[in-house]
Amino acid sequence: MSSTPAFLTEEMRQQAIGRESLPNTVEVEKGAIIKFAQAIGDDNPVYNDEAAARASRYGGLVAPPTFLRSVAAGRPEYPFEVPFHRLLDGGSDWEYFEPVRPGDRITSVSRIEDINERNGRIGLMLISTIVITYTNQFGQVVATQTNTSIRY
Numbered sequence: 001m002s003s004t005p006a007f008l009t010e011e012m013r014q015q016a017i018g019r020e021s022l023p024n025t026v027e028v029e030k031g032a033i034i035k036f037a038q039a040i041g042d043d044n045p046v047y048n049d050e051a052a053a054r055a056s057r058y059g060g061l062v063a064p065p066t067f068l069r070s071v072a073a074g075r076p077e078y079p080f081e082v083p084f085h086r087l088l089d090g091g092s093d094w095e096y097f098e099p100v101r102p103g104d105r106i107t108s109v110s111r112i113e114d115i116n117e118r119n120g121r122i123g124l125m126l127i128s129t130i131v132i133t134y135t136n137q138f139g140q141v142v143a144t145q146t147n148t149s150i151r152y
Helices: 010-016 030-039 050-054 065-070
Strands: 024-027 087-096 105-120 123-135 141-151
Touching (some): 010 105, 030 065
Antiparallel strands (some): 024 105, 087 141, 105 123
């Protein structure tokens, strides 16, 4: 394991934590829900059959949970220059609260929840936890996504 000198100071951490992206709002279209369900091979009728979806507990079409992956979320800016040029997706955890329906206007905002560094086999790594909150036009949080990203 190499021992690369530290980059991140406690002051830098505190400046970064809590920073948010600009909000990004998209309108959810019925056709986009149906095409997304087809693309992922999910034939659940609540995602692609309007008549069957109306008879369901949802009362109409809803988007598959993974549909929110297609809603572009901005990235919060770090308040300092990051000297790492490679980015690795460290995974995501999702929580779902409300169904996403055609006609919904979903606004996503990303927030830096935590940032740390660690030395590994490849050298110094910057590990960030970003929480993306997805809110509908009624102010209801429909889902949150917690991402871990690794820069090295």
